[in-house]
Amino acid sequence: MEPAVHTSGLRRTYTRRRRDTVVALDELTLTIAQNEIHGLLGPNGAGKTTLVKILSTVLLPSAGTARVLGHDVVTATKAVRSLVGLVLGGDRGLYDRLTARRNLLFWGALYRLDGRTARARADALLERVGLADRAGDPVEAFSRGMRQRLHLARGLLHEPRVLFLDEPTSGLDPVAAAAFRRLVLDLRAEGRTFLLATHDMDEAAALCDRVTLIDRGRMLLTGDPARAERFLGDRECVDFAHPDPALIGPLELLPGVTGVERGDGGTWRVHTADRDATRRVLGWLLDRDVLTARHGRPTLEEAYLRAVGDRGMRV
Amino acid sequence: MRPVLRIVRESLILGFAEMSAVYTWRTWTFGWLVRLLCQASFYALLGHYVGDDATMRYVLVGNIVVLACLEATIVVISLAGERRIGTLPLLAITPSGHLPVYLGRGLQWTVTGLTSSLVAWCVLPPLLGVPLPWPRAAYAAPVILLVLASSYGYGCALAGVALRARGVEWLVLNLAYGIVMTFGGVNVPVSVWPAPLRVAVNVLPVVHGLQAVRGILDGAPAGHVLRLLGAEALVGAGWYAVAALSMERLVSAGRRDGSLGHAG
Amino acid sequence: MSLLRVVWHAVRLQVALSRRSPEHALVLLIAPMQTTTMLALTLAAHREDVVANAVLAPGLIGLWVASLDYAGRIVTEDRWAGRFPALIAAPVMFGLVVVGRVATVVLVGTAAFAESWLVAAVGFGRRLTIAAPGTFAIAVAATCLATVGTATLLSAVFVVSRARDVLQNSLGYPFYILGGILVPVAALPDWLHPFSRLVFLSWSADLLRGAVHGDTRGWLRAVLAIVALSAVAMAAGLWLTQRYVDRTRREGTVEFA
Numbered sequence: 125m126e127p128a129v130h131t132s133g134l135r136r137t138y139t140r141r142r143r144d145t146v147v148a149l150d151e152l153t154l155t156i157a158q159n160e161i162h163g164l165l166g167p168n169g170a171g172k173t174t175l176v177k178i179l180s181t182v183l184l185p186s187a188g189t190a191r192v193l194g195h196d197v198v199t200a201t202k203a204v205r206s207l208v209g210l211v212l213g214g215d216r217g218l219y220d221r222l223t224a225r226r227n228l229l230f231w232g233a234l235y236r237l238d239g240r241t242a243r244a245r246a247d248a249l250l251e252r253v254g255l256a257d258r259a260g261d262p263v264e265a266f267s268r269g270m271r272q273r274l275h276l277a278r279g280l281l282h283e284p285r286v287l288f289l290d291e292p293t294s295g296l297d298p299v300a301a302a303a304f305r306r307l308v309l310d311l312r313a314e315g316r317t318f319l320l321a322t323h324d325m326d327e328a329a330a331l332c333d334r335v336t337l338i339d340r341g342r343m344l345l346t347g348d349p350a351r352a353e354r355f356l357g358d359r360e361c362v363d364f365a366h367p368d369p370a371l372i373g374p375l376e377l378l379p380g381v382t383g384v385e386r387g388d389g390g391t392w393r394v395h396t397a398d399r400d401a402t403r404r405v406l407g408w409l410l411d412r413d414v415l416t417a418r419h420g421r422p423t424l425e426e427a428y429l430r431a432v433g434d435r436g437m438r439v
Numbered sequence: 440m441r442p443v444l445r446i447v448r449e450s451l452i453l454g455f456a457e458m459s460a461v462y463t464w465r466t467w468t469f470g471w472l473v474r475l476l477c478q479a480s481f482y483a484l485l486g487h488y489v490g491d492d493a494t495m496r497y498v499l500v501g502n503i504v505v506l507a508c509l510e511a512t513i514v515v516i517s518l519a520g521e522r523r524i525g526t527l528p529l530l531a532i533t534p535s536g537h538l539p540v541y542l543g544r545g546l547q548w549t550v551t552g553l554t555s556s557l558v559a560w561c562v563l564p565p566l567l568g569v570p571l572p573w574p575r576a577a578y579a580a581p582v583i584l585l586v587l588a589s590s591y592g593y594g595c596a597l598a599g600v601a602l603r604a605r606g607v608e609w610l611v612l613n614l615a616y617g618i619v620m621t622f623g624g625v626n627v628p629v630s631v632w633p634a635p636l637r638v639a640v641n642v643l644p645v646v647h648g649l650q651a652v653r654g655i656l657d658g659a660p661a662g663h664v665l666r667l668l669g670a671e672a673l674v675g676a677g678w679y680a681v682a683a684l685s686m687e688r689l690v691s692a693g694r695r696d697g698s699l700g701h702a703g
Numbered sequence: 704m705s706l707l708r709v710v711w712h713a714v715r716l717q718v719a720l721s722r723r724s725p726e727h728a729l730v731l732l733i734a735p736m737q738t739t740t741m742l743a744l745t746l747a748a749h750r751e752d753v754v755a756n757a758v759l760a761p762g763l764i765g766l767w768v769a770s771l772d773y774a775g776r777i778v779t780e781d782r783w784a785g786r787f788p789a790l791i792a793a794p795v796m797f798g799l800v801v802v803g804r805v806a807t808v809v810l811v812g813t814a815a816f817a818e819s820w821l822v823a824a825v826g827f828g829r830r831l832t833i834a835a836p837g838t839f840a841i842a843v844a845a846t847c848l849a850t851v852g853t854a855t856l857l858s859a860v861f862v863v864s865r866a867r868d869v870l871q872n873s874l875g876y877p878f879y880i881l882g883g884i885l886v887p888v889a890a891l892p893d894w895l896h897p898f899s900r901l902v903f904l905s906w907s908a909d910l911l912r913g914a915v916h917g918d919t920r921g922w923l924r925a926v927l928a929i930v931a932l933s934a935v936a937m938a939a940g941l942w943l944t945q946r947y948v949d950r951t952r953r954e955g956t957v958e959f960a
Contacts, residue, residue, distance in 0.1 A: 216525030477876035
């Protein structure tokens, strides 16, 4: 079966002022099977949006090839456009003064749906994304989560087989984000393929069949989410405050503690290898009357920094 | 044809929805329309002050017809809004392409422009004491429609420029309209300008259409008027071609250098 | 020559300011085109005696537009009502704010005057000279003062009415007619005269034109009228704003759109 997405040696550079060239994508080779939910994971500026733009024909690659269901994004632009849906994150891309339904009808006209089909699909999609009872309200009154669902409905109007979602849950509260993810899983069950650009490892782990980690335009690894989590290493940490630095020496010697960082004003962050080590650290702190310790997870940016910094490009 | 009509329809609905953010029909009538009527009256009074009734009528007719151009060129602002909203990449990848939307996004201004011009045409001359020769003056209505169409093409072409450099849409709009207002034979005949300028203004919208309106009022032969209308239509078609080319380039250049992006 | 240098510096300063506020650049873009239109019309009708009107009018329009813009911007900045009590409590700071703001307004007006003068000189070969420079300077100073008052009143009206865009659009041309900016008030229909005299522009325009032609009869009356109108506008503006602030405090509606 033809892969949903295949890129080979894909490269994209931008020329900024004074002729310095920024490499946004560097020799990226990636294959996404049909009906897969593929996570594209990386910190800000890693090249996620650039890849989504190239695959949705908004941007031309500088070198290499990219195909969607066998069609080249540069030479067979028209075919690609009818197959893909682009869903942007954030507040932009919707007409605030129009109602949710009118927004969809506007795009329906642009996708050359006849009036009856456009109305039927708009209503069905509004129902599906849970906006049916707000269909007649102007979008300007919508919350972030509602906008995001409307973005998704817009991207689905022409029934694309491959969907590109760029940071779809950024800025959503946990409940709204979970609802959005359920929607994506439903749509996958209909046979659609998703490429999901995100910097949220938990989201990728919850949703994706496979993930690709990229950093500064280069691929670090591609595989199942568990492998990516292993690569990113100790994704646990304990934050606490204590005035006496003498405490830290013995703490560093506890099994499973991979590092201790000093923060501002007597705060500390202990990195641990796994959940057991975290429990050990918390208990140890409790025994020493440190009652305000907090268990947390470093951001993907921090994890990247530690993983890539520690191991270089060894994967 | 049907899909194009549907895009026009949806664009008009969108346009009027956006207009209603600024105006109600009452504030439009008493704010915007009155402002336009005052603008035409201001120059007409000036014409009367420096000249006579004939000068006043000349200036008034010019300033009423040019209102159609003023409103049609506001499409520059509507289109610049698309960049701000971040819809440019989404528009570019629809099967209809960006062009029908780009050409349709300011259509509401042609509706209001026609209304303003026609109201001014009927109300101002008797109010200011320089009545027009009715029923002959009614033939000006279709000419104003033509002027509106060519001016809209002119506005779309300039919107292609305004979309490239951000934040200049108001400057572009005022320059576009101001050049027509100043040099287009609105207040003084084109013949007062030095030769090179006289030739250059022939590419502006309004110029020939306005001469046709003056011809109609003065009872000029039909052949003369039709020739002028042909010239106005030709100028308009030229501007639509420039608009299509400029927007095509905007998108193709945007795909190359990433300026079409939704990130900024 | 040194006058030209001053004007040049003013223009350069204005260009620097306009980088951050393109609306000012707009005034400077429109003024030369307006001058061209008005001068062409005047000269085509062989009315050399009206050249001064055509050169002065775009400058006055520039001042008016700039003060409308000044008033409109305060509302957009969203802080007028919040800052107002503190401004009243600290008169020195209030003065500084006003001077800082109005400097731009006055600069725009001055630059628009300069542009008009240049268009007349370069484009039409008409070098406008001022017969009574002293009176002209007083007239300009009084006009700038009146602009401050008007801007204060307008900003208060904008805050209270909230229909900023509509007002900003409709407060232009009707006032250019009433203000006798180009066509002197005397040439307007009689029933408009009382209304005209309430707009400071009508006094300013007559006074400036008189100074250019060397006809300075009744200049004191005109200056007093401008100052009085300015004071009334300023007082009304401050009163309206104060009332608005009090109301928002009472009703607890601190935010406004």
